[in-house]
Amino acid sequence: MDRLVSVVMPVRNGGAHLAGAVASILTQTYADIELLLIDDHSNDGAIASLDDVDHRLKIVRNAGSGLVAALNFGIERANGQYIARMDADDIAMPARLETQISYLDAHPEIDICGACVEIFSSEGIRAGNLRYQRWLNSVRTPEEIHRRIFVESPMPHPSAVFRSRAIKALGGYRDRGWPEDYDLFLRADAAGMKMGKPPQVLLRWRDHEQRLTRTDPVYDLPRFQAAKAHFLVQHRLNGRGVIIWGAGKTGRQMHDVLRDEGAHIIGFIDVHPRRIGGRKRGLPVWPMQYAQTIKDNWILVAVGAAGAREEIGEWLERRNKHEGIDYLFVA
Secondary structure, three states: OOOOEEEEEEEOOOHHHHHHHHHHHHOOOOOOEEEEEEEOOOOOOOOOOOOOOOOOEEEEEOOOOOHHHHHHHHHHHOOOOEEEEOOOOOEEOOOHHHHHHHHHHHOOOOOEEOOEEEEEOOOOOOHHHHHHHHHHHHOOOHHHHHHHOOOOOOOOHHHOEEEHHHHHHOOOOOOOOOOHHHHHHHHHHHOOOOEEOOOOEEEEEEOOOOOHHHHOHHHOHHHHHHHHHHHHHHHHOOOOOEEEEOOOHHHHHHHHHHHHOOOOEEEEEOOOOOOOOOEEOOEEEEOHHHHHHOOOOEEEEOOOOOOHHHHHHHHHHHOOOOEOOOEEEOO
């Protein structure tokens, strides 16, 4: 291979997990790397305590402030043909980069390579995270990622490896008030870039209460929904009308953000007998059988209950409705 991979790792107070994350990159089976550790104004001493004898470790201080600025600062300084992401509290499996570069070599049409993950925590993993892990690891091909990207991001951000030309063509990261990684992947999808993952688990993804995704309001559910609505209306719905499957809280929230983006919403579908025949947000609520009559409008399935996607998808497919053509999952 012998092609440089630039690993970008932003750090703000990496604490006790930082040394392990750094070591997991510097001991990769793929050795032609530079690890750009972007110090985002840390003050906990964790960076200063690193053993920096490996010339591939380059510590630079973020010229700006915050994650988006740190990521773009790292990309600007990356010299590699590939730019890989890594977080300061995760563990890369030893063959992670070798496997991902081999995957990109074998699939020249792929612009961004993700990875399957193992979520772990010192407090143990909750059932919801296990379901999330199974879903993430099941959505791997470019076609699956394109169809399912509006459920939530199918690409675990710290596992991503970009062809350098691809991330630079996207203009790097931006701050739109919703998650910067989801925004990047949605922009890649809208630009026609292909994303995929090899089947191996290549990253141990740490869950803990201090994770940015748990502490920063930009990662709250309404901000994810706002991102979905924007890219749905601008890049996927193509002006077709929308019928939302699910008149509960999630469906109503999706209605609101889609409406704010200018979508033409016609009504809801639901299975709850108390909702059917009524109105939500001033629009009619039909039984699920109504879906069989829909010809030119999108069905957006906004039901997040465990197992619901599978049941609804099977029901629609049996009635000659096809995911990505007639319906999309958006929760």
